[in-house]
Amino acid sequence: MTYPLAILGLGAGEIILLLLVLLLVFGASKLPQIGSSLGKGFKNFRKGLKGDDDDDDDDEGKSQHS
Secondary structure (H helix, E strand, O other): OOOHHHHHOOOHHHHHHHHHHHHHHHOOOOHHHHHHHHHHHHHHHHHHHHOOOOHHHHHHHHHHHO
16 A cells, blocks of 8 residues: 655654654644645645636736726
C-alpha cells in the first residue's frame, strides 16, 4: 500500500508520530478547523494553477471602465 506522504520518505510510524504531536500541540478541538482551512487553501491553490480564478478578471474590468 502506498501512503500519500511516502514521497517525503515518511513511513507509517512517522506519520502516526506526527499526528500524535499535532494532537498534543493543537488539541483535539482545533484539528478539524486546521484540516478544513488547509483543504480550502489547497483547493484555492489548485484553482489558481488551473486559471479558473475569475475574481481578478472582474476587478480589472470594473476599474478599466470607471
